[in-house]
Amino acid sequence: MRVGSHRNALVAAVRQELAEARGTARAVLAAAESARGEAQQRNRMVREAYATCLTQLAAAREAARDDIQRRYRSEAVRLAGHLRGLATVSATGAAGAPWRVWAPSEPEPGDRPGMLRIGTIAFEETAALPALVPLLGSAHLHLSGPAPVLDQMITGLLLRALGSTRPGDVQLTVYDPEQLGGTLAPFAPLGPALVGPGAFGSLLDELVEHICRINGMPGPRTEPWRLVVLLADHATAAEMTAVQRAQLDRVIRTGVAGGVHLIVRGLDVEDINSVERVVVHEQTAFCDSLGPLPITLDPPPPADRVAAFCKAAADRLHAGPAPARLSDLEPPKFWAASAAHGLPAPIGDCTDGTMVEVPLGDEFPHVLIGGPSGSGKTNLIHVWLGSLTTRYGPEELALYLLGFSEGVSFARYAPGSRDPSWLPQVRLAGVNVNADREFGLAMLRHLAEEVRARSLHGAGSLAELRAAAPDGHWPRIVAVIDEFQTLITGRDAVAEEAAGLLADLARRGGPQGVHLILASPDTIGVQTLAGHVPLRIALPKARRVLTDDNLAPAVIPRYHAVVNTEAGAPGANRIVRLPDAGDRTVWRTLQRRLWRSRPVGCEEPRLFDGNAVPRLPAAYRPAGRLPGAGAPVGSSPGAVLGERIDVAAQPARLRLGRMPGRNLAVLGARTDEAGDVLAAAALSLAAQGPAHFSVICLAPEAERAAARLVAELPAADWYDAADVTFDLPATDVPHYVIGYALDAAGPAHRESLRALLDTGPERRTHVLGWWRTVPRLRDDLGGGFEAIGAWVALDVAGADLAPLYPQPGGPVWYPRNRRALFFDRSVHRTPEVIIPYEVNSDHT
Numbered sequence: 079m080r081v082g083s084h085r086n087a088l089v090a091a092v093r094q095e096l097a098e099a100r101g102t103a104r105a106v107l108a109a110a111e112s113a114r115g116e117a118q119q120r121n122r123m124v125r126e127a128y129a130t131c132l133t134q135l136a137a138a139r140e141a142a143r144d145d146i147q148r149r150y151r152s153e154a155v156r157l158a159g160h161l162r163g164l165a166t167v168s169a170t171g172a173a174g175a176p177w178r179v180w181a182p183s184e185p186e187p188g189d190r191p192g193m194l195r196i197g198t199i200a201f202e203e204t205a206a207l208p209a210l211v212p213l214l215g216s217a218h219l220h221l222s223g224p225a226p227v228l229d230q231m232i233t234g235l236l237l238r239a240l241g242s243t244r245p246g247d248v249q250l251t252v253y254d255p256e257q258l259g260g261t262l263a264p265f266a267p268l269g270p271a272l273v274g275p276g277a278f279g280s281l282l283d284e285l286v287e288h289i290c291r292i293n294g295m296p297g298p299r300t301e302p303w304r305l306v307v308l309l310a311d312h313a314t315a316a317e318m319t320a321v322q323r324a325q326l327d328r329v330i331r332t333g334v335a336g337g338v339h340l341i342v343r344g345l346d347v348e349d350i351n352s353v354e355r356v357v358v359h360e361q362t363a364f365c366d367s368l369g370p371l372p373i374t375l376d377p378p379p380p381a382d383r384v385a386a387f388c389k390a391a392a393d394r395l396h397a398g399p400a401p402a403r404l405s406d407l408e409p410p411k412f413w414a415a416s417a418a419h420g421l422p423a424p425i426g427d428c429t430d431g432t433m434v435e436v437p438l439g440d441e442f443p444h445v446l447i448g449g450p451s452g453s454g455k456t457n458l459i460h461v462w463l464g465s466l467t468t469r470y471g472p473e474e475l476a477l478y479l480l481g482f483s484e485g486v487s488f489a490r491y492a493p494g495s496r497d498p499s500w501l502p503q504v505r506l507a508g509v510n511v512n513a514d515r516e517f518g519l520a521m522l523r524h525l526a527e528e529v530r531a532r533s534l535h536g537a538g539s540l541a542e543l544r545a546a547a548p549d550g551h552w553p554r555i556v557a558v559i560d561e562f563q564t565l566i567t568g569r570d571a572v573a574e575e576a577a578g579l580l581a582d583l584a585r586r587g588g589p590q591g592v593h594l595i596l597a598s599p600d601t602i603g604v605q606t607l608a609g610h611v612p613l614r615i616a617l618p619k620a621r622r623v624l625t626d627d628n629l630a631p632a633v634i635p636r637y638h639a640v641v642n643t644e645a646g647a648p649g650a651n652r653i654v655r656l657p658d659a660g661d662r663t664v665w666r667t668l669q670r671r672l673w674r675s676r677p678v679g680c681e682e683p684r685l686f687d688g689n690a691v692p693r694l695p696a697a698y699r700p701a702g703r704l705p706g707a708g709a710p711v712g713s714s715p716g717a718v719l720g721e722r723i724d725v726a727a728q729p730a731r732l733r734l735g736r737m738p739g740r741n742l743a744v745l746g747a748r749t750d751e752a753g754d755v756l757a758a759a760a761l762s763l764a765a766q767g768p769a770h771f772s773v774i775c776l777a778p779e780a781e782r783a784a785a786r787l788v789a790e791l792p793a794a795d796w797y798d799a800a801d802v803t804f805d806l807p808a809t810d811v812p813h814y815v816i817g818y819a820l821d822a823a824g825p826a827h828r829e830s831l832r833a834l835l836d837t838g839p840e841r842r843t844h845v846l847g848w849w850r851t852v853p854r855l856r857d858d859l860g861g862g863f864e865a866i867g868a869w870v871a872l873d874v875a876g877a878d879l880a881p882l883y884p885q886p887g888g889p890v891w892y893p894r895n896r897r898a899l900f901f902d903r904s905v906h907r908t909p910e911v912i913i914p915y916e917v918n919s920d921h922t
């Protein structure tokens with residue numbers, strides 16, 4: 079029993095232990111299970127986080143990559159744009175245009191030659207960029223690869239180099255022992271120097287010598303470039319001597335500075351900076367400038383384009399370079415030059431393209447231009463004026479222009495009905511003055527007066543004058559007289575005075591900054607003047623402008639001129655090609671530009687046109703507000719008779735004071751002009767103050783004019799043949815008797831007429847009458863002419879005026895249309911030519 083119970087106890091204990099162990103194991107298992115669950119959970123979470131992270135990282139990487147790619151692409155496009163811009167600038171016109179649109183292009187003066195296109199480079203996804211290589215002015219080219227491809231590339235390079243320079247700027251030499259020049263046969267019309275197989279050494283020697291000569295010369299190179307193509311064969315390379323190699327090296331090293339450039343294939347050359355190497359594999363190439371970027375070579379230029387270019391260039395070479403254009407003479411900045419010491423300005427270019435200046439100024443104050451009719455004198459003057467007026471503003475230059483040649487060429491500088499602009503430097507322009515030499519004389523008198531006024535400051539040059547009188551306005555004055563001989567030939571008083579004034583201006587004008595530009599077909603008869611003018615310009619076939627032994631004018635082609643500063647001595651010639659100033663649109667554009675820049679207060683020039691009839695200015699008409707009856711009357715009102723032929727468009731006035739003889743006789747048969755003189759006189763008197771008018775009209779043909787006058791006058795009585803009388807009622811204001819064809823009054827009225835003429839002026843009654851001839855006036859006056867203190871002669875010859883003139887024989891006067899001779903014995907020593915105003919123009 080005890081065993082049984084012990085065993086039972088033991089069993090129970092074991093059971094207990096087992097139960098406990100089982101319980102513990104279960105607990106441990108449960109703990110492990112839960113730990114495992116947790117670990118699994120964590121594991122899952124980590125895995126999920128990792129996956130999220132991976133996804134995010136991938137997205138970020140994608141975004142970053144996209145961004146980088148976008149930036150890269152836009153940077154590439156920007157860079158490519160820059161490169162394209164650079165390429166366009168570096169290879170302009172014919173140097174860079176694709177063959178499809180290729181055409182020769184003229185470089186601007188002073189431009190350096192650019193690079194030359196040989197193909198394109200592809201850069202990422204951007205459009206292809208031009209691949210350029212340097213040549214003229216920069217490098218030699220060394221080409222290696224298959225000869226046929228290289229020769230095509232050379233053809234293209236030559237076409238671009240020649241097509242982007244002026245004909246004659248590049249001299250081509252070809253060494254082609256294999257084909258004897260055949261490789262570049264399309265360029266034959268340009269006459270390249272072909273060098274045969276045996277002449278390689280002498281070519282190199284000649285080039286070395288040429289380079290030494292050019293590099294030894296001071297100043298910039300003026301000779302053409304030498305472009306030498308060496309198409310060497312095996313024999314050339316194999317047989318080259320050490321001396322030849324040394325000479326080739328020398329050309330390579332010093333050639334670029336001396337304007338000699340080699341394009342070499344088939345021969346090694348020294349590897350120095352000035353050699354651009356191009357290596358060609360089939361249609362792809364690499365060159366030094368572009369490093370590893372592969373170049374897709376352009377196809378060769380179309381054969382017909384090469385042929386057409388070479389023919390045209392050869393023709394132009396034969397004809398010589400085109401002359402400068404008017405715009406080539408413009409300075410980089412308008413009105414930037416000072417005229418303190420002179421007015422140098424180019425008028426054209428030499429055959430080598432350099433500009434030729436005329437040194438007008440302190441040293442050479444005047445110039446004589448000579449050339450027969452049609453040789454281009456007027457054109458030269460326009461060109462010169464264009465060059466001067468773009469350099470020197472209105473403060474620096476004042477122009478007085480007078481053209482005696484046919485036509486109105488200087489009118490373009492003054493405002494017109496179609497173009498309101500004017501050249502701001504022009505003060506005066508006289509056109510159609512052939513018959514009005516008095517206008518030329520007036521201009522010379524004006525200039526002489528200016529010289530006199532300037533010389534009062536005691537200065538010996540314009541710069542000194544400006545320093546001595548800094549507040550004054552002292553532009554250089556340039557007087558241009560085209561066909562100036564018209565003014566001084568002939569043996570009358572105008573010619574005599576004009577010649578004297580010109581000689582005086584030539585002597586004394588320069589130091590005061592007053593200059594003459596005188597053009598004529600021949601300087602015969604102006605030898606005294608010529609002695610003061612060493613600066614000459616001769617146009618083709620000009621005679622006597624230069625010395626007799628100077629043959630240049632006889633041989634220069636048309637549109638050329640000889641500029642000579644030594645009075646025409648043969649050694650001092652400069653030949654200049656003149657631009658054409660005939661294109662009115664070009665001129666107008668330039669003039670408008672200058673006009674818009676005119677300073678405030680710049681007045682328009684006075685234009686005197688000998689063919690135009692001036693209208694009576696409104697200021698001399700009584701229209702508008704009339705002076706009241708109580709207004710004071712001047713002691714001697716002035717009757718305006720016509721326009722004076724003078725620098726300023728002033729009226730000629732007749733003072734009608736209370737003195738004997740203050741009457742006017744208008745003489746001649748021209749009804750209209752006589753009527754205009756009388757009407758201008760009457761209207762201008764009416765405009766000055768209260769006055770009474772008696773209009774007597776005794777010629778039916780003048781009735782219309784008389785009626786119009788009466789209509790315009792504020793207070794006028796009208797008499798005609800039916801009631802003519804000279805016993806006129808007294809008035810308490812000045813009384814003017816305006817008589818049309820007074821000679822028709824007849825003997826019955828002579829006495830009263832004489833009494834009126836004799837005693838009227840003292841009572842302020844003045845007769846302004848028209849008599850058709852001098853004898854009829856004499857008959858009316860009864861012999862003496864004392865009562866006629868002033869007269870205006872129309873178509874009356876000078877000799878017929880003798881009785882009315884103090885000097886025997888009468889004045890020198892050859893009647894001309896719309897011109898009258900005015901003489902007032904109380905003011906004139908010699909009579910004055912005037913232009914009767916047009917008073918009643920029916921178009922107003």
Ligand SMILES: Nc1ncnc2c1ncn2[C@@H]1O[C@H](COP(=O)(O)OP(=O)(O)OP(=O)(O)O)[C@@H](O)[C@H]1O
Pocket residue numbers: 449450451452453454455456457458483484637638656657658659660
């Ligand atoms: N450099 C030039 N280039 C082109 N045409 C020109 C040139 N010079 C003059 N001409 C032209 O030649 C013609 C004559 O020129 P211009 O009138 O200047 O000669 P001119 O000597 O003044 O003659 P004239 O004494 O008969 O007036 C004009 O038709 C003008 O346009």
